[in-house]
Amino acid sequence: MFALAFPGQGTLRVGMGAWMRRRDVARAVLDRVDEILQRPLSDLVTTGPADRLVDTRNAQLAVTACNLAALELLRDEGIRPTVVAGHSVGEFSALFAAGVLSLEDTLALVRRRSDLMAAVSRVGGMASVMKLDLAKVERLVGSVTDEGEPLVVGIENGRGHTVVSGSARALERFVDAVDGRAPVTRLAVSNAFHSPLMDEAQQQWREEVGRYTFAAPDVPVIPNVRGTEVTDPVDLHQCVIDQLTGRVRWTETLDTLGARGERTQVEVGDSKALTKIARAQGHTWFTMSDPATPARLARVAEQVAS
Template sequence: MKAYIFPGQGAQFSGMGADLYEQSETARKLFDTANEILGFAITDIMFNGSDEDLRQTKVTQPAVFLHSVVLSKTLGAAFAPDMVAGHSLGEFSALVANGALGFEDGLKLVFQRALAMQKACELQPSTMAAVLGLEDTVVEQVCEATGGIVVPANYNCPGQLVISGETDAVNRACEALKEAGARRALVLPVGGAFHSPLMEPAREELASAIEQTVFNTPACPIYQNVTTTAVTSPDEIRRNLIAQLTAPVKWTQSVQQMIADGASLFTEVGPGKVLQGLVKKIDRNAEVASA
């Protein structure tokens, strides 16, 4: 069975999508529509902007979404997923790709999500850190024992977990994790504490937008970050999407479940190859490819 997977924030690079724009009439129409919806020429930043320009959350999230979705639309009949999944932001790309969300609605939600997350980040000092070389349970226990808000945020693959929370609490947790035997516990250059309780204001803001958006029955199941299981119900998809902002991204568990359900080939749709690397670390026998 073919699984298509969609990357999240951090996969962006300068020049992304320029080749698609040049080579495909379908891509040009979608990119031009996106510029109109967003009210600024995101294509200029994607094709010619600096890494710094692309790092702005209001640019990064729609840019990665656009690259993934436009790429999937240019594949034509070759794009025939049996299942899809997306890492954090990538879940929105996956939902457009499998027909649960319309392109314009998906882009509007992603842009609102980016702005809402940016606002939430500005409310208090917060950050994330990558923890390497420890069992998930040890990381969970250290977070629980650390004062303040610090929680597991991204279960990326065995031995790689990202934590998220108040800056002070994350720093203290990093010290405790190193003492517990972590190979590395490294604070990341991100705008704030994504997938933690500190994103609650963003979750509330996005919830009303998601509730007003039409969701269709998808062409194939999506394995969502919150539940890690195959979902096809529009109402369930909507609920999980709202919960996603303050809940951890259970990528390891999602990929394991997809493999258990018959996935044999994982094709990454979008910039970079980060997810292919994670899939191979989750199961070295899995076959991976770029779209």
């Protein structure tokens, strides 16, 4: 009855998760993450500086740590998922929640992923496009893409909410092509994630993921590149490999969650980003950015059980 969704790198900010650290079970998770990483990541999240925190090498691990602390708060209330999903790097939190990966393997994969993405030599950008349907965005993207200067739809956040990703020059041409017909916002990211510019890191990522064994999930996982339920660990393995350059199909993920009819859908992390996207699509979600949410969900579970 509980669908859990984990946010990604775009939700990062200095001080995130502060209220969670006041709970022993969440603080224990954050301390354990520091121990595994052998560095005080939690101090960086708490106090910054922001320029170090938003570095991809730190950002993806920081968001993952906060997601997992939020998950432990739910577990402490007796809440278990019936399906999980995660947005971009949030997918690794989902895999942990489903029992596919151990904590150590989750952090190791996120660390390697972030290192590889940060080391890509071809630098591009990303931009959010609002109030323009996907077909029109794709046509505009196709009209500005040249050989050696790719641009793609990297993320489908929702209907009328798309993120394009790729070459900086192609991105400039895209903004010009939109020509004020829709709001376009450049994202504060270090490169063009979920785009062909990540191809440079793909082989190393494939080899890295190949070193890990994925367990069969306790509950279905909805991977970004599919947007549909997956329970086969071999399929999940391939989805994680493909995710580096593949499209985040979050619109389809929301549709899949809605079709399942889960009574309660929760954004598990110190963020409202996924909740806002889901509510804009007509879904009812809870957010863990509200400290009262774990107790509120525990009451929902009690009502269902009775």
